[in-house]
Amino acid sequence: MPGKVSNKMLLRLSLVVVLLLQIGWSAHAQDEETVEVEEGTEEAEGPEEVEVKPLYSPPTATGETYFTDHFVSEEDFKQKWVLSEAKKEGVSEDIAKYDGKWAVEEPEEQAMSGDLGLVLKTRAKHHAVAAKLDKPFKFDGKPLVVQYEVRFQKGMECGGAYIKLLSDLPGLDLKNFQDKTGYTIMFGPDKCGVDTKLHFIFRHKNPKNGSYEEKHAKKPTMDLINVFTDKSTHLFTLIVNPDNSFEMLVDQTLVNSGSLLHDVSPAVNPPQEIEDPDDSKPEDWDEREKIPDPDATKPDDWNEDAPRKIIDPDATKPDGWLDDEEEFVPDPNAVKPDDWDDEMDGEWEAPQIENPKCESAPGCGEWSPPMIDNPEYKGKWKPPMIANPNYKGIWKPRMIPNPDYFEDLSPYAMTPIGAVGLELWSMTEDVLFDNFIITNERTVAEEWAKTSWNLKNHEEVREKASKSFIESVFFAAQERPWLWVVYIMVVIIPVILFIHFCCPATIPKKKSAHPKKTDAITPDDKPPKKKKADLNAKPSEVGQGDTMAEEDQAEGEPEGEEEAEGGEEGEEAAAEGEEEKGEEQEEPEEDQEQEERKPSKADLEATEQPEALAEEGSPRTSARKRKVRKD
DSSP: OTTOOOHHHHHHHHHHHHHHHHHHHHHHHHHHSOOOOOTTOOOOOSSSOOOOOOBOOOOOOOSOEEEEEOOOOHHHHHHHEEEOOOBOTTSOHHHHBOOOOEEEEOOSSOSSBTOOEEEEOOSSEEEEEEEEEEEEEOOSSSOEEEEEEEEEBTBOSEEEOOEEEEEOOTTOOGGGOOTTSOEEEEEEEEEETTEEEEEEEEEEEOTTTOOEEEEEEOOOSSOOHHHHHSOOEEEEEEEEOTTSEEEEEETTEEEEEEETTTSEESOSSOOSEEEOTTOOOOTTOOOOSEEEOTTOOOOTTOOTTOOSEEEOTTOOOOTTOBTTSOSEEEOTTOOOOTTOOHHHHOSOOOOEEEOGGGSSSSOBSSOOOOEEEOTTOOOSOOOOEEEOTTOOOOOOOOEEEOTTOOOOSOTTSOOOEEEEEEEEEESSOOEEEEEEEEESOHHHHHHHHHTTHHHHHHHHHHHHHTTSHHHHHHHHHHHOTTHHHHHHHHHHHHHHHHHHHHSOOOOOOOOOOOOOSSSOOOTTOOOOOOOGGGTTSOGGGSSOTHHHHHHHHHHOOOOHHHHHHHHHHHHHHHHHHHHHHHHHHHOHHHHHHHHHSOOOHHHHHHHHOTHHHHTTTSHHHHHHHHHHHHO
């Protein structure tokens, strides 16, 4: 039947749910298996089981590179990088030195065994360290691809993790590396408070006078707050193409792109025309669009001296107002403190409290009527404003050719790069840098990330997912997209069962007909079907019912033996009908019970006989029907 499910069907659905859960959990359990350690790795000593981390293998560049570093040891770092000995200009002497500490060490939360990185160790200090490129990068028609990893192990309150690609100029001394050192590109994340940035700044050389000007790329479309707060390793990539386009990626996802000609501020090329600095506005130049009407006069009834507020003349003092009582009185229960010194503190006075006598009165103290708006007040008169007939518009200086104009259609051709440096100030320590690469091929950087950041990120995500069931479920689905179908089925099937059992489909029941007391036609009766023999009968001879039977009985003229018998039966039926009417008047409750009971088999047989429709007009038929119902 609809709305019901057999036990077998319920058992099958339950088994399907259990099977789907088992499949999902098995897939997750596979991700939780311990990674086997390579041969030659020593096993941890002691009775306690130690979780074995996967062994990190340093990446290897597959193409042409200009600089790479994955920080294998402290000694290698000291040979390759140079710590700055300079002082920052324009700051206090106690913080001017670049004396922030650096270290090559493993992350605090290690995802892979043997992975080291360069860590900024001190807070509220200036840090500066730089390294020479293997060979200078020249913008000679190949893309510039810069990529490195950053991990904010303790989040970030205020500070940056950007890099500077130092210009390959004569006299470049890494020991004197500071904020004033010339650079070609600055790229990387920066945060202070809730303001987050991903810098891409390049210094453009003016071809006319040789000066440099910083050009800032537009703000990225991606919200970078998670980069500074999730304590995970993030990959930052910058690509500058020979066609003057640039791309910025975070975790291999594009977050910003544009043109060096159109999507930087200020623009690379200055305007062709500028306002004439020697031009000045003529003395008779009128910029007023509206002026007071010189022909307007103040109306005679305008009183400028009328006050804005006046005393309400209709106000009266409320009854019961206590004029002689103060609104506040000294507290009678206050006591002078024991340590009060009249000479030092002055004469002691009890604190003021609300007068208790005023609580039941409309008010205390001197009564004064309230102030109301003055209906005569109009304020100071001013003439209406009219259009200025001498209006010439807003004056602007005339435009002249820009003497400093130039057109550089290839801002990609920047100053060659000779070194990479980190010049930072941070209010949060333990910022980790790793896996620097500078190349001219995008695929080389992608392969470098595939053997470094991709593996590391996978382990970090897996490690986080193992801390909670929900995260592990989502992690397993990311690795195996088909699991989303399993999860959906596990959720949908119980919902369908719940709706099926709690909200079953209902079938409206047919109402049983109530037995009738009389043969009179009621609104719920269906019109009887006429036989062919009755079609030619007169209306008075068809379907007369009890009324005609009673009229025939009242005439009392039987015809033949059948009419006599019918008369006798009619008299008995009439007598029984009178008794039934009396019972209906005396016992209405019994009538209701009889109406509610189902029709008897005799009633149904009597109503279903087709011959009764043709004989309804006779007294014998009416009496027989009443006798059957009474029985």
